[in-house]
Amino acid sequence: EATPGLDFVRSRVVADNRTGRFDGRVHTRFPPEPNGYLHIGHAKSICLNFGIANEYGGKCNLRFDDTNPVKESREYVDSIRTDVAWMGFSWDDREFYASNYFEQLYQFAEQLIMAGKAYVDSLSAEEIRAHRGTLTQPGTESPYRNRSVEENLDLFRRMRAGEFADGTHVLRAKIDMASPNVVMRDPTLYRIRHAHHHRTGDAWCIYPMYDFTHCISDSLEGITHSICTLEFENNRELYDWTLDALGVYHPQQIEFARLNLTYTVLSKRKLIQLVEGGFVKGWDDPRMPTISGLRRRGVPPEALREFCARIGVAKADSTVDYGLFEFCIRERLNATTPRVMGVLDPIRVVIENYPEGQVEEFDMPYHPEDASFGSRIVPFSRVLYIERDDFREDPPKKFFRLAPGAEVRLRYAYYITCREVVKDEAGNIVELRCTYDPESRGGSSPDGRKVKGTLHWVSAAHAVESEVRLYEQLFAVSDPDDVPEGGVFTDNLNPDSLKVVRAMLEPSLGGIEPGTKVQFERMGYFCADPDSVPGAPVFNRTVTLKDTWAK
Ligand code: ATP
Ligand code: MG
Ligand code: MG
DSSP: OOOTTSOHHHHHHHHHHHHTTTTTOOEEEEOOOSSSOOBHHHHHHHHHHHHHHHHTTOEEEEEEOOOOTTTOOHHHHHHHHHHHHHTTOOOTTOEEEGGGGHHHHHHHHHHHHHTTOEEEEOSOHHHHHHHTOOSSSOOOOOTTTTOOHHHHHHHHHHHHHTOSOTTSOEEEEOSOTTOSSGGGSSOEEEEEOOOOBTTTBTSOSEEEOHHHHHHHHHHHTTOSEEEEEGGGGGGHHHHHHHHHHHTOOOOEEEEEOOOEETTOOOOHHHHHHHHHTTSSSSTTOTTSOBHHHHHHHTOOHHHHHHHHHHHOOOSSOOEEOHHHHHHHHHHHHHHHOOEEOEESSEEEEEETTSOTTOOEEEEEESOTTOGGGOEEEEEEOSEEEEEGGGBOSSOOTTOOSBOBTOEEEETTSOEEEEEEEEEOTTSOEEEEEEEEEGGGTTTOOTTOOOOOOEEOOEEGGGOEEEEEEEEOOSBSSSOTTOOOTTOOGGGGBOTTSEEEEEEEEOGGGTTOOTTOEEEETTTEEEEEOTTOBTTBOEEEEEEOSOOOOOO
16 A cells, blocks of 8 residues: 555555554664675665654664674774764664674574474585575475474584584574575574674674574564565565564564665675775775765765655665766755865966066855855966866867967956967977956956856965865776676776876865865865865865766
């Protein structure tokens, strides 16, 4: 029963509220495994779970699904807390850890054993896999399947006590080796792992599996709607079986389609490879689709949330165009960032008729359409920089920028005309000799003559030199996982994903705080990087101005 205007997950919540199924309660959770940094796919899940809780007067838990000590760490826990908070959501005291339930989970496992619904299997991992069968072939029962309750209990207790080596025994649910759903063919509930856990230390040497842990954690926390991605659809039967077998409170699992994005890999396993293989500078490299990477790149959390709202929630897998994400970023930055002048590829301009040593100050608004942004002072002098690309010696038709003999407007300042092109011995243009019209101060002339092109500029004597990092897609192809036989996804990396330039910026940017976002007029949106030091800012290009997204 779909509610018009609502996605299928929210429709479900509304329907359950109507029937009073959970006494009108709405309680979701976001359950990351702390085995990597969160990425934009997780953002979709965060917006869905926290969003639903906020919209329906409910609660959302932040739960760390930390049952695999080998891959998890405190660093990942901390990064996840930072990222969820940065996205604008709060969980107050509702921070939970599956590892806090280890004792309860263990007791539940014994309960299953005593009910004859779980047994200790002593086959090897390989043998268990071989016994499992396939989609078309039923599995075969383990020779250990009919151990007595007493023997199972004894072995399980000794597993806990540390008597056995890794891989020698597992605890399995006793369900149905012929089930058409492979997940139900006596799934493993516990395995032996003599490993140090970042929270429980060496207290345990057996660890519960995801399927066993997740449903019980949901149940213990009183979750109403347990929202997960589609690959867990077949696991729902086990989720339900486990809670029914234990006779405990039973939430509703709902599956939705995970986010896939063009030019992007969204799998922690692959993101770890990028970090560890040195293909990027770290988890927060601005080219990474991680939340920390996006933050460093200058993506505002509002844009990320808007993107998640626009893509919606569906029941079928699809791939979202990266352009939609950029559109959301631009829309937000356009409304919220001051406009300043930065020349990324500078060429010198000497204004021959402008007095040497003279400096004028122009009071320039930070935003042409919004006076509340205020203004700043920008100095003008005889030697300036403009963008190399704004000059053509041999201009094509309709080139309204600078060329020999052509006149352009310098933003908020004067009209200038190019008189001479100075080249070095190799024939490279090193300087443009120009003249200015003193009558055109402020950007228009008394005779009202038409000057089409307006260029950004920076006074050379006052310029702040800055490292600017220009990013392109990290992958050169829209589906990075599409690799020929024998290849790996990293073969698809874009060798030109980072270009570093020395830019000349207006002096107001000299002491900019890391994290500050600006628009360099005509060039794009940029964010000051944490590598900035006073007087030597470093900027990341968040996104260009050009919109390639077809609405
Ligand atoms: P990955 O596949 O990247 O390793 P995961 O699913 O193993 O991710 P978890 O830490 O288990 O990572 O994920 C926490 C939550 O985020 C889960 O509910 C999961 O379904 C959800 N999630 C993960 N990736 C995506 C995605 N691409 N789109 C939507 N939700 C996602
Ligand atoms: Mg996982
Ligand atoms: Mg996964």
